[in-house]
Amino acid sequence: MHEASVINPLEIENWNNLLASTPGYSFFHTANWSDVLIKSYRYTPLYLYTCNKDSFIGLMPLMEVNSPLTGKRGVCLPFTDTCEPVSENSQCFRRLFDEAVALGKKRQW
Numbered sequence: 001m002h003e004a005s006v007i008n009p010l011e012i013e014n015w016n017n018l019l020a021s022t023p024g025y026s027f028f029h030t031a032n033w034s035d036v037l038i039k040s041y042r043y044t045p046l047y048l049y050t051c052n053k054d055s056f057i058g059l060m061p062l063m064e065v066n067s068p069l070t071g072k073r074g075v076c077l078p079f080t081d082t083c084e085p086v087s088e089n090s091q092c093f094r095r096l097f098d099e100a101v102a103l104g105k106k107r108q109w
Contacts, residue, residue: 002057002092003095004095004099007048008047009034010031012031028061029083044064046064047059056086058085058087058092059096061077062076062103073109085097
């Protein structure tokens with residue numbers, strides 16, 4: 001099984017092209033939407049993903065939100081109509097979920 005890694009979609013030149021071959025993706029998974037959230041709200045992108053050579057197998061787009069009212073937490077994704085994780089199968093989703101829990105503990109969400 002492929003390992004899950006954390007990435008900032010704005011640091012990957014062909015991010016949107018990779019998404020185009022990913023079943024179930026939406027506009028909200030794109031680097032464009034990430035850019036809007038980063039510039040507008042200063043959120044930190046922490047997207048979890050697994051991939052093979054040229055496509056995503058799983059993707060869980062998370063933003064770290066730090067609010068004086070509610071504290072620091074991970075959100076998949078704020079201000080979206082819908083933005084579910086994308087995964088090839090239940091094992092891949094479970095890997096992303098477990099990695100999100102570990103990331104949350106590490107970042108004290």
